[in-house]
Amino acid sequence: xTPEVWTAxxxxxxxxxxxxxxxAAIVQLHHIRGSNQIVALNEFREAFExxxxxxxxxxxxxxxxxxxxxxxRRELESPVLPDWYQHMQFPCRLMETLGGYVKHGIVNADxxxxxxxxxxxxxxxxxxxxxxIMRRTRGDALYxxxxxxxxLIKQYIAAHAGKVSLYPKNLVxxxxxxxxxxxxxxxx
Numbered sequence: 001x002t003p004e005v006w007t008a009x010x011x012x013x014x015x016x017x018x019x020x021x022x023x024a025a026i027v028q029l030h031h032i033r034g035s036n037q038i039v040a041l042n043e044f045r046e047a048f049e050x051x052x053x054x055x056x057x058x059x060x061x062x063x064x065x066x067x068x069x070x071x072x073r074r075e076l077e078s079p080v081l082p083d084w085y086q087h088m089q090f091p092c093r094l095m096e097t098l099g100g101y102v103k104h105g106i107v108n109a110d111x112x113x114x115x116x117x118x119x120x121x122x123x124x125x126x127x128x129x130x131x132x133i134m135r136r137t138r139g140d141a142l143y144x145x146x147x148x149x150x151x152l153i154k155q156y157i158a159a160h161a162g163k164v165s166l167y168p169k170n171l172v173x174x175x176x177x178x179x180x181x182x183x184x185x186x187x188x
Contacts, residue, residue: 040107041115044098048116052090059087060126067129076133085130092127092143095120099145102152109152117153124150 047053066072066084075082081089098120101107112120124146135142167173 037107037111040101041111044094044107045115047094048119052087053094055087056091057123060123063088063126063130067133073133076130077137079137081134088127088130091123092131092146095123095146095149096143097145099147099149102149103145112149113153113156117156121150121153121157124153 072082076085098107098112102109102112127143128147128150131143131147
């Protein structure tokens with residue numbers, strides 16, 4: 001073999017090694033992204049189940065009643081939010097962060113919708129009246145990632161006949177029939 005053939009073979013070999021390295025790097029990046037997503041989702045789950053969130057969810061009904069009072073609405077426009085509202089800041093910031101993760105592709109929207117779609121949408125519906133009042137003085141960017149996340153969830157629900165379920169269409173459901181449904185319905 002001539003030196004030119006050896007050079008050509010070496011060049012092809014180098015190309016194959018570089019291509020294999022690039023493919024391995026892409027696969028590794030995909031796994032790292034998956035790991036980062038798992039970490040982010042786990043941290044969100046822990047925060048979503050925290051005492052702060054439980055307290056905020058318990059007070060959502062109170063918020064709708066409070067907003068009927070013009071003095072309360074003025075309090076929400078002030079630069080410093082009232083003490084009674086402070087416990088609502090945690091969940092709004094949590095949803096804002098998760099919405100940002102979804103918007104920037106750090107976390108997959110389908111996973112978020114599947115795991116927490118319905119409660120996030122309900123939380124947005126309850127919080128939105130207060131948020132729009134606070135936006136009077138803080139601007140439309142306030143909690144816009146939270147709003148975007150709720151909009152994505154509502155869009156999904158509308159497109160799927162009101163159901164927040166990503167159960168595979170081709171997979172047979174195995175839950176047994178509700179054998180007490182009629183009895184319980186009659187007892188009401």
